[in-house]
Amino acid sequence: MNNCTVVNILRQRSSGILLPIFSLPGPHGIGDLGHAALRFIDFLKAAGQSCWQILPLGPTSPLFGNSPYMSPSAFAGSPLLINPDLLVEQGLVRRREILPPDCSEYSVDYHLVARHKAGILALAWQRFQLRSDWPDILETFAATHPWCLDYALFVALKQRHQGKPWYGWPEEIRHRRPTALAAARRAMREQVDAVVFEQYLFFGQWQHLRDHARRQGIRLIGDLPIYVALDSADAWANQDIFQLDRETGLPTDVAGVPPDYFSATGQRWGNPLYRWTTGDDLIRDRLWDWWEQRLRLNFMLTDTLRIDHFRGFAAYWAVPAEEETALNGRWLPGPGQPFFEEMDRRLGGMSIIAEDLGLITPDVATLRDTLGYPGMKVLLFAFDGDPRNSYLPYNTEKNSVVYTGTHDNDTAVGWFLNPDVTRESKRRAKRFANRSDDHAGSFHQELIHLALASPANLAILPMQDVLGFGNDCRLNTPGVLAGNWQWRCAERFVNKDVAAWLSDLTTLFGRVPPESDCQTGATQDP
Template structure:
């Protein structure tokens, strides 16, 4: 199957949700090396068509290691670079690539970062003596001009002891051209080092993506709508964000209004885009930035899940001085015009719209106008309301059904939770034609419901495939502790699990179609 030419969203298929950091391996965190290939092998043997991941941008402790709050929306996470591939390429020695003993069940970010920093420093030192430095990095930089700002941003962060860019000296904060030239000269080697790290990430990722394609596995990426205030994106492109011209700090920030879960709403704090720009030059800057961002993400994945899709129809704007989101207001987003233009520029896009939460008829109309599939979460379905849009018989074909997402409890955790009404658990059981109250196999009941339902694509978190409890949950929204940590040990990706999942996938008509021979290119459907 040549998945470059297959629109997986139009086929009856299934896949597994697993963040890269959750992959098995001896290096304290998942990476794009052999362990990722072994997971692709598991997907292939279990009859799956898709691997859905979370954002792969850099993370750090300041943002709680959340992949949805990065200092760069273009760069790849250096922690995902494979020591084994560096060893194969001769960039490090065996002793340098030998890790300390790491926990196989949880990411210890500080320990992993220290190991990877030593490893990458050694690779950089060896690469500088390889004779390939100028040609290779020069070509990479010409194809990815954003890495110049990225490298300078990180070099200056090091110089100013990780202070946010809006606390730097004024001439750097406001990007005076002469000051930037001087800083680039002063920090030339550190800039080159950070460019080299990005070169390694993207080179290794393309090897992984090629392996996925060879095995008929379609990668589904994830793109957060907003970026962090202390990011190279905002520092390098201040004109496209709602910022104070003097301080560089936001005038209005992102969030969501009060609802059932919070009487004051949620104040996320991300700077908002200037979607209302009237002058053609300003609008071009914003739309060009988005084009470049989308283009890079489509080099990493075949399909992109757009996080907080409703923000493109209208977004909650909170004055920056407000401590809560209570006194915000709705402002119009760019709507269908934006997506039509991006689709034209990129020659087609395969998009999943994250349409969870407070969704208005206008948001639904936008999604339907664009024909993007939305998301249906089974753990939200069983509240006793027959009109609940997440119930299997209410899910339309052009949607993606999930047992749960990275923000939900696991299926077993949900079934065991005293906070979930017994009636909801019993209703879920009835949908799977079960009458017992045993939680041990509830994950398989929910997978049965998902795979048998109407939506073209079904995605199952790996924890639900394996029947793990809430100690393996990825993220609890509204909290900052114990998130983005869980890892799967390799022994759990067992042959009997793959066999069972393949049988279920075949039963409900979701196995990949065999490749067609001698199919003219014109008959393929572009993404």
């Protein structure tokens, strides 16, 4: 691995683009870790950008609308993101065996892609087993990634039990009796090894991408959901660190947020909660060790992490599992400052962005500021007419990350065309950009000017806003299960003209960093 470091994007003026891996162009129906990803890194460099922000990389499920925030593993990579062309180059499949199906260059058909990639991975697995050293390769990989064997067994057991959640499996497997687990591993060794092989491929391709990003001086920003899915390898393999009923495996309390301006009954997410406040030192140590492993892996994959729902580390909303809404929840204390200080000590430093949107109480702001983590400033939230609005450009702190919008927002142009947004808010947004017209077509450029000109050290621009795309290119609508996480950026839009325009703006607003250490050979603290 290339050991050079690049500039600290959180401590000096810089900018980057938000684009999920699945949104990349490419012939196989979904963005993946192949050559298109490397070309996008080259585009970022040509555009004067310092970083690429992505969404979580884990496997997704159609039961949850293929949301990257509801994965069956907090550690595994999605096999849908494995690139077939690189498998051809490795000699694991033949070119004629990876001919892509007829699919859209603008959206992901997850069912079609899953079938396409599954066939290719099955062929690659057959060929891989022709190597005499394949067991040693997978054994070495699993030793480096100890979570992988539990995850692989979880996937195999899900298949054996027709997709039932783990808490519906036979008692001896649900409770992870050692003899039952050993018997399952023996009976399903082929299936378990095949899943480990997929993870071996994913992490190998990711390392190739990461090395290229380092050579080009591009930092990668990952995204870490605070909670895991109930039906996940993490909850099944670590039941004692979650608030679960010991007999049934079902949650006693679940995650959510209390009632607010947007919802009179709050949001009941349903994720299991961590046992942060247990009086058992052994369980506390296991919980912190699990988080250390999770953070360590994510910092192996990326340079900086955006921690989703950061406020849950100060205090979290616990909803009794039997409640249908989040109305009757209660606040419970999170692990707070000692947790982050200990993780920082164990990992030798962490580069973190705190997702501090929504209901932020003084204790959350104090935790964020004491730790020195930058928070998020979303410009689309700024134009309500309150001069104290913290998202307004002139109220933005230097130690923050400004976004035109996030994966949960409409695009800039979509927001301006939305009839539910008041005319006053649109007029106010235009005035901040020194415009008096009511044209939506240029609004993305005006919002990008405001973001890049702001005091925030880091500015992040969703690719849809860079290109001026509308509501049909939105990534996610919270609270709506269907139709999300599908948008893809066609290859022709990632071009030299866009790169030149963005590079000029980035230079104008002083966000082009000095030459990276990867090019000069110097070293610099991250």
